[in-house]
Amino acid sequence: xxxxxxxxxxLSLGIPIIIGQIGxxxxxxxxxxxxxxxxxxxxxxxxxVNNMFNLAIIFSTGFSYGLTxxxxxxxxxxxxxxxxxxxxxxxxxxTTLALLVCVSMTILYLNIQKMGQPxxxxxxxxxxxxxxxxxIPFVLWFNGFKQFADGITDTKISMWVLLSGNVxxxxxxxxxxxxxxxxxxxxxxxxxxxxxxSRILMVVSFCIIFFTSKRYSIYRKGFFTGKxxxxxxxxxxxxxxxxxxxxxxxxxxxxxxxxxxxxxGSMELASYQIMxxxxxxxxxxxxxxxAAVAIRISYFNGQNDTDNVRNTSKYGFHxxxxxxxxxxxxxxxxxxxxxxxxxxxxxxxxxxxxxIIPFLLYQFGDALQINYANALRGxxxxxxxxxxxxxxxxxxxxxxxxxxGFVFDxxxxxVWMAFPFGLxxxxxxxxxxxxxxxxFLNTSQHK
Numbered sequence: 001x002x003x004x005x006x007x008x009x010x011l012s013l014g015i016p017i018i019i020g021q022i023g024x025x026x027x028x029x030x031x032x033x034x035x036x037x038x039x040x041x042x043x044x045x046x047x048x049v050n051n052m053f054n055l056a057i058i059f060s061t062g063f064s065y066g067l068t069x070x071x072x073x074x075x076x077x078x079x080x081x082x083x084x085x086x087x088x089x090x091x092x093x094x095t096t097l098a099l100l101v102c103v104s105m106t107i108l109y110l111n112i113q114k115m116g117q118p119x120x121x122x123x124x125x126x127x128x129x130x131x132x133x134x135x136i137p138f139v140l141w142f143n144g145f146k147q148f149a150d151g152i153t154d155t156k157i158s159m160w161v162l163l164s165g166n167v168x169x170x171x172x173x174x175x176x177x178x179x180x181x182x183x184x185x186x187x188x189x190x191x192x193x194x195x196x197x198s199r200i201l202m203v204v205s206f207c208i209i210f211f212t213s214k215r216y217s218i219y220r221k222g223f224f225t226g227k228x229x230x231x232x233x234x235x236x237x238x239x240x241x242x243x244x245x246x247x248x249x250x251x252x253x254x255x256x257x258x259x260x261x262x263x264x265g266s267m268e269l270a271s272y273q274i275m276x277x278x279x280x281x282x283x284x285x286x287x288x289x290x291a292a293v294a295i296r297i298s299y300f301n302g303q304n305d306t307d308n309v310r311n312t313s314k315y316g317f318h319x320x321x322x323x324x325x326x327x328x329x330x331x332x333x334x335x336x337x338x339x340x341x342x343x344x345x346x347x348x349x350x351x352x353x354x355x356i357i358p359f360l361l362y363q364f365g366d367a368l369q370i371n372y373a374n375a376l377r378g379x380x381x382x383x384x385x386x387x388x389x390x391x392x393x394x395x396x397x398x399x400x401x402x403x404x405g406f407v408f409d410x411x412x413x414x415v416w417m418a419f420p421f422g423l424x425x426x427x428x429x430x431x432x433x434x435x436x437x438x439x440f441l442n443t444s445q446h447k
Contacts, residue, residue: 006308006315014292014319016155020162021284027166032277034177035191036270036343042188043343044266045124047273048117051258052108053132054276055251056101057139062247063097064090064143065294066240069380070232071151072298080152084222087148089232093240094140101140105133117262118269124188131192138199145206150295152219161205169198239382246373246385253393253422257401257415264405268412271351274342275359275416282327286320286367290374297378310438313375320367328360355416362420368427375434388429397422 031050036043067090074083109129113122146158175183176190186193210216210223254276261272293316300308331338335356339349369392376385397418404414 006311007319010289010292010296010312010315010319013153013155013295014289016159017150017291018285018288020155020159021288023159023163023166027169030170030173031191031195032273032342034173035188036274038177038187039124040270040343040345040348041120041266042124043273044118044269045121045128046188046191047269047276048121048258048262049125049129049132050273051255051276052105052129055248055255056105056136058251059244059248060094060097060101060136060140061143063240063244064094064140064147065243065247065377066090066093066236066238066382067144067147068151068291068294069239069298069301069378070235071148072295072378073302073380075152076299076302080218081222082226083148083152084219084224085226085229086232086236087144087219088223088226089228090148090236091141091144092228093233093236094144095137097240097244098137098140102133102136105129105136109133115259115262117259118266121266128188128192131189131196135196135199138196138203141203142199142206145203145210148219149206150291151298153295153299154215155292155295157206157209161202161209164205165198165202168201169194172197239377239380242382242386243377246382246389249386249389249393250369250423250426253397253401253419256398257418260402260405260415261412264411267345267347268351270343270345271339271348271355271412274339274348274352275355277342278331278338279359281331282324282363283366283370285323285327286370287374289316289319289323290370292316293371294374294378297375298380301379306438309375309379312378313371313434313438316375317367317371320371324363324367328363332356332360351412354413358413358416358420361417362423365420365422365424365427369423369430370427372427372430372434376430376437379434379437381433381437384433385430388426388433392422392426392429396425 031046032043035046067086070086071083074080074086109126112125112129117125142161146161149155149157172194173191175181176186176194177188179185179190183190211220258269258272258276261268293312296312296316297309300306300312335353336349338356339345339352342352343349373385376382400421401415401418404410404417405412406414408414410417
């Protein structure tokens, strides 16, 4: 009965996060569908730009995750006012990072033509890139509010804000990409404007909720009376940078693979974008449950309850394995039809079908690494993850992708075949570290 209650608690936290993430998935599908049916060249350009920004956004999201163990631990100890102060310092830290990310992406923008992408894509890549660049600060501010709400177990608020923002984004895509309701037909630029607008509105929505809602009054008091202070700022950076580095290197393995696939041609790049949209179905669902694992573990860690810390990681992985099976079966059965949903190109559809097998092969590793990365985040043991991620993605995944894709001449499939090696090795290293650290904590508490 106790175990059943633990699964129920994880699901009650995780399902709203997953639903919110499904909204992101649907948006990714809608973007890819609408852009793909407008123009295959625009789909290829969106693939390149989205993969570059996915790297920046996932890195930034990882940094904001440093707030979760802090808020979760304070919430577990009943220190609600202090959580408001933590949010205040988190927003400052996220703003600082937003400036750094914008500078980095601007440098990347100025060197796009040196990255070996098809010349015919550059006129589509540049304006879309600039619009998404403007949206970066809003992504980080939203992440700050979201991690705070999730940390105090109020995951439904984030769900509704995400879903509402994504619905508006999809409607905006339809209007601006195809020129409906009297608007000009803007193609990929319209998709960028719609994304920017929705990200601004999501931040505005969270501000209204936090600063006016009665349920947040105690946290709002801490926000206004709490001070910007060195201790909180340092702690947020101490936790945030390693998580950002770990998630950033994982995203980099996909983004840099997109650059390699761009060397093969526009058709390969378009098929890669479709498969990335499909992969987000699984990734976002695992990460929604992973966030619940981190929240629950940080709560128990604040109470020095190591037994429940370890049990939560185990139960979370069991749920992820169920999600893995639920996702993999329909994707395999529909492998010959998925490409046709996104584009009219028969060549791209065939390439998509060919990449399904390596995609399914890495699902276990992806679930494993997400579960135990979040478990380590919950106990605030994040520094070693950067080294493990570097080994998994830069020492193993990227070189293997280049060897399979270009040395063995397996092309697109060869690049995809590297991901099972990288993700599974990362998952095993995170699992071993978590097991080692919780054994150490358990031994210390029983002395």
